[in-house]
Amino acid sequence: MVVRGNIVGIDSPEALERALRTAYYLADEGLATAAYLGLALGKPLLLEGAPGVGKTEAAKAIAAVLGRRLIRLQCYEGIDASAALYEWNYPRQMLAIRQAGEETIDIYGETFLIERPMLASLRAPDSTVLLIDEIDRADQEFEAFLLEFLSDFQISIPERGTVRATERPVVVLTSNRTRDLHEALRRRCVYHWIEYPTAEREARIVMMRASSVAEATARAVVAAVGRLRREPLSKAPGIAEAVDWAEAATLLHERGARWPDAFKRSIGVALKDEEDLTFISGRLDALIAEAAA
C-alpha cells in the first residue's frame, strides 16, 4: 500500500475541498474524502451517479487543482486497445520502408507510434490525470483489460517492450451505472456514489457557475429542478441544466420578460425531451409558481 499522505500541500479532505472550490467545484464531504483517499493511497477514483451530477466535472476540477493536464478517454460499446492504448502509424511505416531502399530502418520507432490516452498517462504520470469516462458503456472485455492496467500500470507493446509508469498515475473513472461494473474493478478503486446536491449546495453551484444570476433566481430554479427530478422523466435535468436554466431565465428577464414567464419560456434548456415536456406541460405553471414561492 503506497501511502502518500501529502499531495502537493493538500493534507486532508478539507484542504482538498477548499482547493476544489478554487477550481469552481463544490464537493461535499463524502466526495472530498474519497478523492483525497484516492490521491493519498495511489488508487483510482471511481465515481458513480446519475447523468448530470458532476462526475466528469469532478475529474476536471481535480486535474486543475493538481495543475495537471486532463487526458480523457471516452468509452463506448466496442472500444478496444487500439483506441485506448496505442496504434502504429501504418501508412507512414509503409512509406518509410519504401524510402529506405537498401538501408535498415526501425519501423517501430517513436515516430511511428501513435499515443492513445492510456499510454499517454503512463508516460507522463506526474503531469496528467487520466479520466476514463462512462466506463459502463464499454463492454466486459474492455473492463477486464482495464483491470489489468489499473493493477500494474504497465503496458506491453510487443514490438518495443514494456512501458511502466514511474509513479502511479492519477486515474478517475466515471460510470452512469447503466450496467453493474465488475466487482473486481470496484475493489481496485476508491469508490464514491455522487448524489444530486442538496438544494442549498446546488443553489451555490448555480451562483458560482453563472455569475449573472441573482440568488432568488438560483433558489427558484434549484427548487423547480428538484421537483422535476422527482417526476418519472426519461432525462432528469442535471446540474448543468439547472445552471443553464437560471442563466437563460435571467437573460429573458433582462430582455423584458416577467418572472414566472421567463422560467417557463426557457424550460427548453432544462428539459430536452419532447415527451418529458408534454408530460410536465400541464403542471408546469403550478410547479414554477411553487418553486418561486
Add this chain to the structure above:
Amino acid sequence: MSDELQLPRAIRVFVSFVALLRANGFAVAPEQTTAYLAAIELLGPRSMEAIRLAGLATLAPPPERRATYDRLFDIHFLGSEAVDRAGAEDEEVVRLQEEGRGEDETLLADEANESGLAAARAEALVERRFAASATGDALRKLSREAPARLPRRRGHRRMRARRGPWADLRRTLRESVRNDGEVLRLGRLRRRTRPRKVLLLIDVSGSMKGRTDDNMKLAHALSHAAPNVEVFTFGTRLTRVTRALRLKRREQALSAAAHLVSDWDGGTRIGDALQAFLAVPRFGSYARGAAVVIVSDGLERGDPSALRDAVAKLSRRAWRLSWLTPLAAGPSFQPQTEALIAIRRFVDDLVDGGSTAAIVSHVLSLGQRKAA
C-alpha cells in the same frame, strides 16, 4: 504503514467491522481491508464520520445498500440499538405507487439476506413453489439453438476477413516487411458482430397464473443460452430477477427468484409497472438497442393511457418490441382488450404467447427480423 499494524488490538475493531459486513452479504476483499486501515490512518483520529466515510470510499458498499451499511456501522461503532429491519431497503424491487404519480416508495430487500423482505407489506407475501415438471422439448430447443439464432448487432471491433470495407494495414505491413516493402496482397477487415441484449419482462399476475411456472423456466433457460439477458417480473411490483436466474441449477435459480418476487398471482398494473421500469435509469437503459420481449395477457384494469405511454417509450428505445399474449392463439387473432388495442400501434410483434413452444419459436425467430 505505521506501528499500528503490529498492535492488532488497535485495529481489531476495524477488522471486525469488515467481518460484520461480510456476514451481512457485503463482498469485501482483503486488499480493501488494507486500504480501509490505511485510510483511517491517513485521516487520523478525527471523528466517527471520518471513519464512516473512509469505509464508504474503500469498502465500496453498493449505493443501494448504503442504508444497510450505515446501520451496521452504527451498531458496530456506536453501539446503536436501533436495529430496525422493517424499513429496510431494497435493491431490485420497485414498488408501484398506490395512489397517483410521483409517490413512488422503494422497498428494499437485499438478495443477500431475506430478512429485509419480512417487513410489513401491503401485499400478502405469497411464495411460490415451482412445480418440477418438465416443459422439455421446447426449452431444450431454445438452449440448443439460441446461441446461433438470437439477434446480433454490429460490434466495433474489426476482424480479418476475405472481403470487407477496410484494408487491414497492420497485417499488410507485416507481410510487406517480408517482401522488402512490396505490397502483394491487401488484407481486409470487417466488423464482427456481437449478440444483442435481450430484455424479458414477465407478467406474473393472477390472470397469468397458469403460465407463470413455464415462463420462469423459459427465462432461466434463456439466461443460460445467451450472454446478455435481463429478466424482470411484474404484477403489482417490478422485480429484477436476472441475478437469481444466473444460478446454474434450475431448481435453485427458480426458488431464489421465488424468494425475490412477492407479488405472484396478485393484481396487475402493467402500465405502472412499465413506467416504474423506465423511471429507473439503470433499468431503462437495459432496453436501449435490446430485443424486448413482454409476456403478458395485457389485461389492464382501468385507463390504459399509462400503459400506452410506457409502451410507446419502450418501443422507441428497443431494437424490436414483441408482445406475447396467451390470448393470441391462432393467426386470425384480433386484439379485444382496450389495453391491447391501445398498444398495438407501438409493438412490432403481437403474437401468441400461450405455450412455451410458441414463445420459444418467436424468440428464436427474432434474429431473422429487422429492427423496427
